[in-house]
Amino acid sequence: MPLDFPVEYFNPTSVIVFLSFFAMSQLPTLKWGIISTGMISSWFTTDISIDRPDARANHVIAAIGSSSPEKGLAFVEKYLPHINTPLIQTYDEVYSNDDVECIYIGLPHSMHHEHVLKALNAGKNVLCEKAFCMNAREAREMFALAEKKGLFLMEAMWTRFFPVIHEIRDLLFEQKALGEIRRLIMDMSFDAKLEALSDDDRMKNPRLGAGSVLDLGVYVLTYSRLLLDSGVGNKAAKFTSTAAMKIRGGVDLLTSILVQYEETGRQAVLTCGLEVAGSQPYLRLSGTKGYIELWGFNQASPRRYRITYTDGKVVEKKFDIPGYGLYYEADAVAIDIKQGKTQNNLCPPAESLLVMDTIDSLRKQNNLVYPDFD
Amino acid sequence: MPLDFPVEYFNPTSVIVFLSFFAMSQLPTLKWGIISTGMISSWFTTDISIDRPDARANHVIAAIGSSSPEKGLAFVEKYLPHINTPLIQTYDEVYSNDDVECIYIGLPHSMHHEHVLKALNAGKNVLCEKAFCMNAREAREMFALAEKKGLFLMEAMWTRFFPVIHEIRDLLFEQKALGEIRRLIMDMSFDAKLEALSDDDRMKNPRLGAGSVLDLGVYVLTYSRLLLDSGVGNKAAKFTSTAAMKIRGGVDLLTSILVQYEETGRQAVLTCGLEVAGSQPYLRLSGTKGYIELWGFNQASPRRYRITYTDGKVVEKKFDIPGYGLYYEADAVAIDIKQGKTQNNLCPPAESLLVMDTIDSLRKQNNLVYPDFD
Numbered sequence: 236m237p238l239d240f241p242v243e244y245f246n247p248t249s250v251i252v253f254l255s256f257f258a259m260s261q262l263p264t265l266k267w268g269i270i271s272t273g274m275i276s277s278w279f280t281t282d283i284s285i286d287r288p289d290a291r292a293n294h295v296i297a298a299i300g301s302s303s304p305e306k307g308l309a310f311v312e313k314y315l316p317h318i319n320t321p322l323i324q325t326y327d328e329v330y331s332n333d334d335v336e337c338i339y340i341g342l343p344h345s346m347h348h349e350h351v352l353k354a355l356n357a358g359k360n361v362l363c364e365k366a367f368c369m370n371a372r373e374a375r376e377m378f379a380l381a382e383k384k385g386l387f388l389m390e391a392m393w394t395r396f397f398p399v400i401h402e403i404r405d406l407l408f409e410q411k412a413l414g415e416i417r418r419l420i421m422d423m424s425f426d427a428k429l430e431a432l433s434d435d436d437r438m439k440n441p442r443l444g445a446g447s448v449l450d451l452g453v454y455v456l457t458y459s460r461l462l463l464d465s466g467v468g469n470k471a472a473k474f475t476s477t478a479a480m481k482i483r484g485g486v487d488l489l490t491s492i493l494v495q496y497e498e499t500g501r502q503a504v505l506t507c508g509l510e511v512a513g514s515q516p517y518l519r520l521s522g523t524k525g526y527i528e529l530w531g532f533n534q535a536s537p538r539r540y541r542i543t544y545t546d547g548k549v550v551e552k553k554f555d556i557p558g559y560g561l562y563y564e565a566d567a568v569a570i571d572i573k574q575g576k577t578q579n580n581l582c583p584p585a586e587s588l589l590v591m592d593t594i595d596s597l598r599k600q601n602n603l604v605y606p607d608f609d
Numbered sequence: 610m611p612l613d614f615p616v617e618y619f620n621p622t623s624v625i626v627f628l629s630f631f632a633m634s635q636l637p638t639l640k641w642g643i644i645s646t647g648m649i650s651s652w653f654t655t656d657i658s659i660d661r662p663d664a665r666a667n668h669v670i671a672a673i674g675s676s677s678p679e680k681g682l683a684f685v686e687k688y689l690p691h692i693n694t695p696l697i698q699t700y701d702e703v704y705s706n707d708d709v710e711c712i713y714i715g716l717p718h719s720m721h722h723e724h725v726l727k728a729l730n731a732g733k734n735v736l737c738e739k740a741f742c743m744n745a746r747e748a749r750e751m752f753a754l755a756e757k758k759g760l761f762l763m764e765a766m767w768t769r770f771f772p773v774i775h776e777i778r779d780l781l782f783e784q785k786a787l788g789e790i791r792r793l794i795m796d797m798s799f800d801a802k803l804e805a806l807s808d809d810d811r812m813k814n815p816r817l818g819a820g821s822v823l824d825l826g827v828y829v830l831t832y833s834r835l836l837l838d839s840g841v842g843n844k845a846a847k848f849t850s851t852a853a854m855k856i857r858g859g860v861d862l863l864t865s866i867l868v869q870y871e872e873t874g875r876q877a878v879l880t881c882g883l884e885v886a887g888s889q890p891y892l893r894l895s896g897t898k899g900y901i902e903l904w905g906f907n908q909a910s911p912r913r914y915r916i917t918y919t920d921g922k923v924v925e926k927k928f929d930i931p932g933y934g935l936y937y938e939a940d941a942v943a944i945d946i947k948q949g950k951t952q953n954n955l956c957p958p959a960e961s962l963l964v965m966d967t968i969d970s971l972r973k974q975n976n977l978v979y980p981d982f983d
Contacts, residue, residue: 417882417884417885418863418880418882418885420794422794424792424895477851477867478867479851479867479868479869479876481869481874481876489791489792489874491792491867491876491878493851493852493853493865493867494853495855500855500863501855502853502855502863502880504865504878504880506792506794506876506878508792510897511791511792511895511897511900512895512899512900512919514900519888521798521885521886522885523800523884523885525886526888545886
């Protein structure tokens with residue numbers, strides 16, 4: 236049978252362009268309202284605006300909520316110069332903006348509970364930065380309201396969504412590349428130069444939930460969840476945890492955590508801190524067949540792993556990704572919401588509650604109280 | 610004034626040889642009785658037989674105590690072929706041998722208490738391998754008898770005597786090279802291939818004190834004592850400690866320890882284990898001005914340090930030493946005994962008791978009991 240269209244249609248590039256366009260047009264599109272114009276909001280908005288061949292969703296920034304029009308304008312000019320300038324509104328205006336489908340909360344964690352409830356009460360789906368909130372009681376209230384309203388609510392624990400993490404979890408739990416998993420040693424510290432900050436800074440003021448356990452502890456605990464247990468949330472295995480905290484002025488400056496899974500005997504030794512620099516690789520997970528190490532843009536954002544097998548074989552893999560990588564969680568949120576889901580499989584409420592309950596318990600062991608919250 | 614002796618007398622080599630001979634003849638000489646012909650005894654005897662320009666004592670092996678003449682002969686032929694064959698005797702014969710001034714105990718730790726008491730009761734000074742014994746009660750009995758008899762007794766914690774350690778402690782506590790010391794992260798693990806060992810092996814049998822905390826925990830706790838506290842023994846600052854232990858068949862296979870000094874807030878996160886491989890560098894100590902890392906022949910025997918300062922400057926130093934380095938502690942013992950001392954300044958009874966008391970407390974937290982001993 237003769238071909239009824241020109242041969243050049245078979246040019247592979249043309250086919251890819253055509254398929255990409257076809258795929259993109261099939262991708263779900265989510266319209267975001269961004270709350271706050273701080274650093275993490277700037278990362279999030281620039282990330283979801285990046286043109287990516289592996290995108291699984293389209294993201295539209297429908298509105299930017301800012302505490303002042305000037306801050307909002309400066310934010311848009313600096314971080315979103317190439318896209319159509321989105322509406323700059325007050326926080327409350329964003330919550331009641333009919334165009335907005337999902338609220339991204341990039342405020343300091345002491346404000347999360349209040350603003351998540353506001354957004355949910357306004358009928359919006361929500362992606363809320365970590366630390367998710369100040370304690371597990373707040374977290375339960377937030378998830379309970381989302382459930383009551385039938386809305387989507389997720390902790391923005393971006394680390395869970397990186398391709399490196401999926402690949403490592405597959406290597407660990409499906410391919411059993413390390414054999415039996417034994418122990419995780421991980422550090423997430425940085426020198427925050429606290430002496431140079433004002434007492435009102437969120438890194439220093441205990442009334443704003445200052446300290447390493449809320450800022451960094453959520454990550455090291457998340458890694459221990461991801462790498463020592465194949466179960467997620469309600470399917471998690473039982474573990475115990477203990478912490479030593481160096482507390483000065485009501486703030487935990489250094490926190491070290493021991494996690495132990497009773498049944499398997501797996502252990503995690505997790506350190507975080509605001510007054511010493513961290514190191515790379517920042518993580519070593521040991522099993523009976525070898526160990527895996529992890530490097531990243533920072534410890535939350537893994538980019539490279541290396542497995543050293545006991546027989547001497549070494550396997551290394553780098554992941555080159557544009558921007559910070561916050562778009563992976565954003566894609567997941569868009570897909571879930573467009574499929575009518577109210578929670579995400581990889582980061583369900585039960586998992587966030589497990590981490591918050593653990594932090595509450597570690598704080599209690601060390602008499603660390605957040606005034607106005609506990 | 611004309612020279613009244615030939616110029617060639619000024620040959621530098623001749624002067625050095627003369628001075629070395631003069632120095633050597635001035636060095637104290639200690640006559641050892643070696644108890645047991647196991648691996649650590651073979652390291653100790655070969656080490657103290659090495660000709661070293663930096664030796665601070667002369668060591669004579671007066672007798673080898675062995676459980677059988679054949680084992681003793683094989684040991685001497687294998688490890689001491691170049692020196693005059695020392696007397697091979699039973700343990701009891703060595704204790705009553707008038708030529709022997711100091712007993713080196715290289716037996717498994719479950720036998721230390723019994724044999725240290727025997728040696729002391731026979732009027733001998735003693736250097737006893739670590740773990741020093743099974744619990745702090747035994748240690749107190751051993752030191753009490755040494756005191757009563759007016760004899761020297763020291764735990765063979767060789768790590769305390771390495772030049773790298775002296776230099777680092779000087780850098781930390783005198784020169785304040787790292788500024789304020791904040792946190793120590795250290796691992797001492799190895800894969801002991803336990804499944805291949807018989808149930809009677811001292812690595813596997815809880816009645817012989819099997820487990821990581823006695824075998825390796827003594828080292829990581831010693832490092833935390835050396836690097837977080839300038840005080841020694843009775844001058845030690847107050848600290849708290851917590852452990853997570855993976856216990857199977859009465860044996861702790863993985864032990865992770867948190868140490869915290871209340872006053873300074875310094876922390877140590879210490880891991881040890883018998884079922885995963887360790888790594889190099891095996892230690893990172895962080896302060897306000899940078900961090901120091903350590904490499905070694907093994908983790909007990911440091912050979913190289915690197916300081917990475919926060920301003921980017923890197924200082925590295927290697928120590929090339931012959932053998933295993935057990936001669937440093939042997940020299941110290943010889944000097945102390947010849948000076949009529951009954952304890953060593955760097956490794957006094959109070960320091961060994963602090964470590965044993967800590968291990969007792971960590972075991973109690975985890976319900977780890979040594980049958981026949983506790």
